[in-house]
Amino acid sequence: MKKIFAYRVFGLLLMLFLLCGNIRAQETQNKTVMDKHNHNKVEKTDTEWAKELLPEQFRVLRQCGTEPPFTGKYYKNEKKGEYYCAACGALLFTSDTKYDSGSGWPSFYAAAEKKNILEVEDNSHGMHRTEIKCARCGSHLGHLFNDGPNPTGLRYCVNSLSLDFREISSKDN
Numbered sequence: 001m002k003k004i005f006a007y008r009v010f011g012l013l014l015m016l017f018l019l020c021g022n023i024r025a026q027e028t029q030n031k032t033v034m035d036k037h038n039h040n041k042v043e044k045t046d047t048e049w050a051k052e053l054l055p056e057q058f059r060v061l062r063q064c065g066t067e068p069p070f071t072g073k074y075y076k077n078e079k080k081g082e083y084y085c086a087a088c089g090a091l092l093f094t095s096d097t098k099y100d101s102g103s104g105w106p107s108f109y110a111a112a113e114k115k116n117i118l119e120v121e122d123n124s125h126g127m128h129r130t131e132i133k134c135a136r137c138g139s140h141l142g143h144l145f146n147d148g149p150n151p152t153g154l155r156y157c158v159n160s161l162s163l164d165f166r167e168i169s170s171k172d173n
């Protein structure tokens, strides 16, 4: 009789132990997801990016390429909406700050959120420029110049291939 009781207690304890372990594992899993979200970073290998992106997008976004001027699909886009990173979906620009710079590339005088865009010194091709990258995934967007219009005087010169536009219809406003 005593033996059976001892087995039961042991069984119960074992169940509790397993249950706690499971809960703890779940907590760890949730924490990992939250940490990733907080840091807001997307890190992938070139092989992974190459699988996800179109070859021309991969060349611009991941290999610092430049699309030929006056060819990009958003150069003349005057629709109201938001421009996201074509690689990771981070919000980069809004149509409110888009203007025609005459350069042949989509141009904005401000970022949607400054923290979403990294500025990196770029001395390639014998020029001194400021490269702009997506802060979330490190993808190349274009360059930043100081010859933009008011109120910032800045020109974010961006490849259409680096962007993903989502239109805001008037009924959403």
Ligand SMILES: [Zn+2]
Binding pocket: 085, 086, 087, 088, 089, 090, 134, 135, 136, 137, 138, 139
């Ligand atoms: Zn990105």
